[in-house]
Amino acid sequence: MNDAKIIALTQPLLDGDKIKFGEQQKMTPNEFIAYTARVSNPSNQHNTLTSEKLLKYLIEHKHWSPFEMVSVTMEINTTRDISHQIIRHRSFSFQEFSQRYADPTKDMSFVTREARLQDAKNRQNSIEVGDETISSSIGDINPSGLKFQWNSVQEEITNLAKDHYKDAISWGIAKEQARAILPEGLTTTRLYMSGTLRSWIHYIDVRAEEGTQKEHRQVALAAQGEILKHFPSLTEYWYPTPPSPEEYEEWVCFTGKGDTLVTSLEQPKSWWWRFWS
Numbered sequence: 342m343n344d345a346k347i348i349a350l351t352q353p354l355l356d357g358d359k360i361k362f363g364e365q366q367k368m369t370p371n372e373f374i375a376y377t378a379r380v381s382n383p384s385n386q387h388n389t390l391t392s393e394k395l396l397k398y399l400i401e402h403k404h405w406s407p408f409e410m411v412s413v414t415m416e417i418n419t420t421r422d423i424s425h426q427i428i429r430h431r432s433f434s435f436q437e438f439s440q441r442y443a444d445p446t447k448d449m450s451f452v453t454r455e456a457r458l459q460d461a462k463n464r465q466n467s468i469e470v471g472d473e474t475i476s477s478s479i480g481d482i483n484p485s486g487l488k489f490q491w492n493s494v495q496e497e498i499t500n501l502a503k504d505h506y507k508d509a510i511s512w513g514i515a516k517e518q519a520r521a522i523l524p525e526g527l528t529t530t531r532l533y534m535s536g537t538l539r540s541w542i543h544y545i546d547v548r549a550e551e552g553t554q555k556e557h558r559q560v561a562l563a564a565q566g567e568i569l570k571h572f573p574s575l576t577e578y579w580y581p582t583p584p585s586p587e588e589y590e591e592w593v594c595f596t597g598k599g600d601t602l603v604t605s606l607e608q609p610k611s612w613w614w615r616f617w618s
């Protein structure tokens with residue numbers, strides 16, 4: 342849940358100047374950005390040796406237009422309240438599971454949401470509930486009691502909504518009307534989000550930030566991991582220094598991802614690859 346993975350990516354048809362196993366390789370999408378940026382320097386356009394360096398220069402100087410030359414489509418699985426935030430990013434194109442045509446109680450699942458507390462000082466933040474008793478303005482809060490209560494309420498609502506939804510369908514009520522009673526924050530959805538690399542960079546810039554709610558940040562961080570696999574030139578832009586072991590552990594906890602070391606020969610085994618794999 343709250344995950345993103347690349348399912349389509351611009352495939353350049355041009356040869357680069359790298360030779361592998363005696364054969365010329367096609368340019369990677371990363372190298373293709375440098376190719377387009379060199380439009381005014383035709384004799385050097387196929388130079389893939391320095392494309393990394395050029396991309397870093399472009400990023401540093403905010404020359405964003407070459408990043409519009411490649412497109413990335415991701416599949417995102419999340420809840421409907423988060424997908425509502427996602428589709429505000431108007432420079433993307435979307436295709437989303439429709440509750441008008443399909444039955445979400447059959448084709449999609451339902452989730453329960455974390456018991457996080459309202460931050461009284463910062464409206465854009467919520468507070469994680471650990472194992473210790475929390476002193477608050479409404480008195481001491483027992484964390485396991487709170488989590489249990491919050492889960493029970495959500496399960497009750499989901500079961501009630503699902504039962505009534507199924508009843509409504511059995512009475513012949515249209516799906517477009519019956520869906521109105523499903524809780525959008527507990528109902529999962531799937532969407533395809535397609536845009537240029539430039540849009541992805543800026544989407545991740547704002548949605549991986551702390552001001553964005555945790556569930557949406559998880560989506561943005563998963564998207565960032567996917568982008569970095571194909572566009573390593575962006576590593577320094579987002580992570581100028583390697584994360585400390587503490588930051589790395591925090592990231593593993595936050596995203597729920599394990600720290601599998603991927604040993605693909607295609608990928609550099611640098612810190613960020615281990616970080617995002």
Ligand SMILES: Cc1cc2nc3c(=O)[nH]c(=O)nc-3n(C[C@H](O)[C@H](O)[C@H](O)COP(=O)(O)OP(=O)(O)OC[C@H]3O[C@@H](n4cnc5c(N)ncnc54)[C@H](O)[C@@H]3O)c2cc1C
Nearest residue numbers: 405429430431432433465539540541543544547548552553
């Ligand atoms: C923390 C947070 C809280 C929000 N709260 C609300 C709210 O209360 N109510 C509400 O209605 N909306 C809210 N929004 C939504 C917000 O106002 C935008 O609608 C949403 O982030 C989409 O951004 P966008 O229009 O820039 O679209 P995008 O599709 O993300 O960007 C549009 C274009 O601008 C470019 N671009 C973006 N940033 C840059 C940049 N820095 N440099 C160069 N090019 C750039 C992109 O590449 C793209 O081509 C919130 C967003 C965030 C992140």
